Amino acid sequence: MGRVYFQSIRLAFAIVCLGASLILGSQWFGLLPDVAQIKSDSRRRLAESVAINAASHVRKQQWIDLRISAQTIVDRDKDLISIGVRNSRGYLKVDAGHHDELWNRLASDPTGVDPVVVPITLNRRPWGEVEFCFHAPDQSQLGAITEHPLLRLLAFYCIAGLFGYTVFVGKVMRVFTNTQVVPDRVRQALDTLAEGLLVLDEKAKIVLANRAFAETIDVAADALVKSSANDLEWMFDEEDVDQEYPWMTAIDESATITEKIMHLHDGNGKRRIFSVNAAPIGGEDAGRGALATFRDVTHIEEHRAELETMLKMLRESRDEIERKNRELEILATQDALTGCMNRRAFFQRFNKLWSAAAIQEKPLSCIMIDNDHFKNVNDTYGHAVGDEVLRQVSRVLREMHSDHGLVCRYGGEEFCVLLPGKSFELAIKLAEETRLAIEAITFDDPAELRLTASIGVSETRFEAEDPQELINQADVCLYAAKRNGRNCVVPFQPSLANMEVDDTGRDQPENPISYPAVNAMLTSLAYRDPETVAHSRRVAELCRRVSAETIDGKLSALLEVAALLHDIGRIGIPDELLLKADQLTVNELALIAEYDRLGIELIATAFENETLTSILEQLKTPYDQIESSECHDVPTASQLLAVCDYYDTLVAGNLYRKGIPHEQALEDIRRQSGTRFNPTIVLAFESIVTSKPDFTRDFCGEEIAFQIGIQVERLADLIGNQDADNLVPLADRLSKYARHSGIVPIATAAERIRDQAASEEISWLDMLQFSNELLSFCRQTQTKLTESVNEPLDQSVQAGSKA
Numbered sequence: 071m072g073r074v075y076f077q078s079i080r081l082a083f084a085i086v087c088l089g090a091s092l093i094l095g096s097q098w099f100g101l102l103p104d105v106a107q108i109k110s111d112s113r114r115r116l117a118e119s120v121a122i123n124a125a126s127h128v129r130k131q132q133w134i135d136l137r138i139s140a141q142t143i144v145d146r147d148k149d150l151i152s153i154g155v156r157n158s159r160g161y162l163k164v165d166a167g168h169h170d171e172l173w174n175r176l177a178s179d180p181t182g183v184d185p186v187v188v189p190i191t192l193n194r195r196p197w198g199e200v201e202f203c204f205h206a207p208d209q210s211q212l213g214a215i216t217e218h219p220l221l222r223l224l225a226f227y228c229i230a231g232l233f234g235y236t237v238f239v240g241k242v243m244r245v246f247t248n249t250q251v252v253p254d255r256v257r258q259a260l261d262t263l264a265e266g267l268l269v270l271d272e273k274a275k276i277v278l279a280n281r282a283f284a285e286t287i288d289v290a291a292d293a294l295v296k297s298s299a300n301d302l303e304w305m306f307d308e309e310d311v312d313q314e315y316p317w318m319t320a321i322d323e324s325a326t327i328t329e330k331i332m333h334l335h336d337g338n339g340k341r342r343i344f345s346v347n348a349a350p351i352g353g354e355d356a357g358r359g360a361l362a363t364f365r366d367v368t369h370i371e372e373h374r375a376e377l378e379t380m381l382k383m384l385r386e387s388r389d390e391i392e393r394k395n396r397e398l399e400i401l402a403t404q405d406a407l408t409g410c411m412n413r414r415a416f417f418q419r420f421n422k423l424w425s426a427a428a429i430q431e432k433p434l435s436c437i438m439i440d441n442d443h444f445k446n447v448n449d450t451y452g453h454a455v456g457d458e459v460l461r462q463v464s465r466v467l468r469e470m471h472s473d474h475g476l477v478c479r480y481g482g483e484e485f486c487v488l489l490p491g492k493s494f495e496l497a498i499k500l501a502e503e504t505r506l507a508i509e510a511i512t513f514d515d516p517a518e519l520r521l522t523a524s525i526g527v528s529e530t531r532f533e534a535e536d537p538q539e540l541i542n543q544a545d546v547c548l549y550a551a552k553r554n555g556r557n558c559v560v561p562f563q564p565s566l567a568n569m570e571v572d573d574t575g576r577d578q579p580e581n582p583i584s585y586p587a588v589n590a591m592l593t594s595l596a597y598r599d600p601e602t603v604a605h606s607r608r609v610a611e612l613c614r615r616v617s618a619e620t621i622d623g624k625l626s627a628l629l630e631v632a633a634l635l636h637d638i639g640r641i642g643i644p645d646e647l648l649l650k651a652d653q654l655t656v657n658e659l660a661l662i663a664e665y666d667r668l669g670i671e672l673i674a675t676a677f678e679n680e681t682l683t684s685i686l687e688q689l690k691t692p693y694d695q696i697e698s699s700e701c702h703d704v705p706t707a708s709q710l711l712a713v714c715d716y717y718d719t720l721v722a723g724n725l726y727r728k729g730i731p732h733e734q735a736l737e738d739i740r741r742q743s744g745t746r747f748n749p750t751i752v753l754a755f756e757s758i759v760t761s762k763p764d765f766t767r768d769f770c771g772e773e774i775a776f777q778i779g780i781q782v783e784r785l786a787d788l789i790g791n792q793d794a795d796n797l798v799p800l801a802d803r804l805s806k807y808a809r810h811s812g813i814v815p816i817a818t819a820a821e822r823i824r825d826q827a828a829s830e831e832i833s834w835l836d837m838l839q840f841s842n843e844l845l846s847f848c849r850q851t852q853t854k855l856t857e858s859v860n861e862p863l864d865q866s867v868q869a870g871s872k873a
Contacts, residue, residue: 113184113186113202113204117200117202118188120153124155124164124190124200125190127139128155128163128190133163136163136164137165137166140153140155140164141167143166144167148205150167151203152165152167152172152202152203153167153202153203154201155190155198155199155201156198158197167203173203182205183204183205183206184204184205184207185204186203187199187201187202188200188202257280260278261280263282265282265363265364266280266283267361267362267364268317268361269351269359270299270321270360271359272358274299274315274318274360276295276298276299277295278295279291283364286336286342286364287302287334287342288338289336304333304334305332305335305341306333316346316347318360319348320348321360325350326347327346327349329345329347330348331343331346331371332344332346341368343368344366345364345367346362346363346365347362347363347365348360348363349361407460408461410468410485411476412479413478413480413481413627413630416488417537417583418589419476420488420537423476423490424536426490433494433530434488434490434491434540435489435493435494435497435527435530436487436488436489436497436540437489437497437527438485438527439485440484441460441522442521442524442557444459451519453760455513455516455519459483460479460483462513462521463485463511464485466507470503474489475487475490480627481614481618481626481627482617482618483618493529494529497527497529498561501525501527504523505523505557505558508522509522509557524548525548525558526544526545526547526548526550526560526561527560527561527562528544543562547560547562547566550566583627587676588634588635591676595637595640600778600781600803600807602640605719605722606635606637608722609633611763612633612718613630613632613711614630615758615759616714616751617629620710620750621703621707625707628679628681628685629685629710629711631682632682632685633711635673636689636711637666638669638672639668639669639670639672640662641669643662643665669686670683684704684708685707685711686708691708692745693747705748706751710748710755712746712747713747713748713751713752716739716747717736717755717759732761732762735762739752739755740756778804778807778811778816778848781807782845785800785823789838792832794832797824801821801827802820802824804816804817805817805821805824808820813851815847816844816847816848819840819843822840823837
């Protein structure tokens with residue numbers, strides 16, 4: 071192709087030379103006029119015409135008009151430099167174009183000026199002359215060439231001929247390229263491809279664009295052929311560092327480029343995304359051209375970007391849910407009535423502080439506080455005043471010790487304060503200050519009510535073997551304070567270790583309960599059945615309230631653990647049975663009973679506490695079948711747990727059955743008093759639980775939010791991992807639990823996720839949208855429930871502060 075092009079150039083040069091010869095011959099034979107002579111004659115005629123006009127003005131003495139006329143002629147004629155009118159005496163009467171200065175210079179330097187003089191006569195006598203200064207022709211060799219019209223004509227002919235011939239040859243070569251390099255059969259074959267394709271020359275000019283590429287970017291294929299591929303509105307991917315066109319790399323380096331993402335604005339201004347492949351044309355020789363293919367991945371990339379955005383939102387929302395869960399977990403570690411730590415959270419922190427004190431060899435002091443005559447307060451003023459007493463005492467304890475220790479409502483009216491790093495002597499001093507602060511509490515109603523407290527103090531210097539023994543040492547001192555007349559502080563002494571606690575005290579359990587283990591079991595159950603965990607916590611709260619009036623404190627602590635774990639066997643029940651909405655069959659009930667038995671065995675193995683195990687073993691035994699020879703305290707605790715368990719089942723309902731009113735539930739319990747339930751326990755329960763507890767506000771609001779948060783967090787993880795198999799049962803369980811808890815938006819969002827996960831073709835983009843809606847509802851619910859839980863507690867603290 072290049073050889074043909076250069077041969078055409080030589081032919082064009084020969085044609086130009088022939089034309090130049092014809093022009094020169096015409097000049098020699100006189101066929102072309104003498105341009106120089108024509109120009110000289112033209113100047114002479116102009117000078118004579120101006121002289122005639124000047125003579126007319128001189129005769130009339132119109133010097134101003136003559137000057138204006140001369141200046142006008144100078145301004146309009148590019149060859150004319152100046153005009154002067156001089157009389158015979160040598161005076162210059164008219165000067166146009168600085169003529170006087172220029173004319174005087176001619177005597178010494180006539181370069182570049184061609185002077186012309188025309189005489190003026192008046193009345194047939196000489197009057198003067200008109201002087202003209204014209205531009206003189208360029209006398210240099212180059213100037214002569216450029217000024218010569220023949221040579222100008224010859225140059226124009228050569229240039230125009232070469233340009234025209236070049237355009238002609240270019241068009242011919244383009245046609246040749248299009249028709250011969252890319253034959254019609256190949257062009258038609260390329261047009262059938264689904265991917266866009268460009269054939270480029272060595273300068274990235276488009277030789278051919280197939281139909282798919284032209285239609286994708288909405289530009290005619292013929293228009294693309296005349297343009298450069300680099301001139302299209304390309305944008306590189308954000309992650310592309312070198313930002314090099316792949317086809318240019320293929321042309322310059324004879325390298326093959328694959329799957330490079332590039333962006334392009336099409337003819338309508340829309341953004342298209344292509345996966346570009348480029349390969350060189352012509353073997354190993356660089357600079358021969360390139361073949362580039364363009365796979366339109368706009369929809370895929372937009373879908374991917376949308377998925378990444380949704381996943382980012384999902385991660386952010388999940389992190390927010392985790393933070394909310396941590397807040398709710400903190401709320402779940404608080405006693406709802408007093409705001410102090412509950413026993414489970416207290417022992418979890420206690421174990422860590424115990425280990426740290428042993429490693430660092432620092433003291434760890436324990437103070438046990440018991441409100442004196444608290445039962446009389448309840449009997450005389452009612453449980454509402456008793457609750458207010460506990461709030462005020464807890465307020466004092468938290469204000470005095472929360473900054474440097476742990477404050478726990480240990481059980482009933484009893485509190486425990488743990489002081490890490492505080493010596494025994496300092497702990498005794500703080501205990502005395504605490505006693506005085508409690509004694510100073512006053513009430514508006516009843517105004518006559520005064521409080522006192524008995525306090526026991528111990529410290530790790532007395533070689534307690536574990537946290538429970540340290541508490542037992544302080545507990546022994548507390549009961550010594552009660553024997554000494556109450557309202558006093560008794561420090562621990564080794565001589566008190568063998569003191570017997572009277573019947574109003576609490577017997578030491580066989581083995582201390584590991585509350586971290588209790589929490590671990592409940593957390594495991596919550597992943598399987600959050601509703602059961604919520605039920606267990608409600609039952610534990612009921613047992614705590616009623617046991618303060620019916621059984622001793624230490625057994626009350628075991629009863630609370632038993633209430634929390636009495637349904638732990640359900641952790642192994644299959645989903646199809648655990649979530650069954652219909653009535654259970656006889657075989658299914660037997661299977662559940664078997665799992666309950668396995669749960670008791672698990673507790674017996676984990677804690678090795680015979681009393682705890684006995685409470686759970688006798689839970690299902692009716693009152694009229696309990697043998698009289700059995701220990702009195704354990705059956706009483708079991709009966710109390712049974713009443714609380716049955717009551718919560720009736721009033722709270724479950725996922726498939728609504729609860730019944732408080733009075734109706736009590737009536738049902740009364741009918742079974744003496745047969746299934748202990749009459750004494752039933753009467754005590756009625757006297758204490760006088761209305762249906764508002765668990766959402768009083769105790770379990772944070773638990774509901776916490777359990778929902780855990781389930782939503784797991785659901786988000788499954789969606790992020792695209793685990794459809796486990797999504798269906800988890801989403802179904804969450805929807806039922808949320809609907810049962812009255813949180814309809816979460817239930818609806820969970821149901822959409824469940825239905826999408828169960829479909830044959832899962833749209834993970836829709837799934838991410840549903841999950842982000844679910845996470846948003848979950849955050850709102852957590853905030854609302856935690857605010858509702860904190861509100862009554864804050865009000866009670868404020869009320870106590872005013873009192």
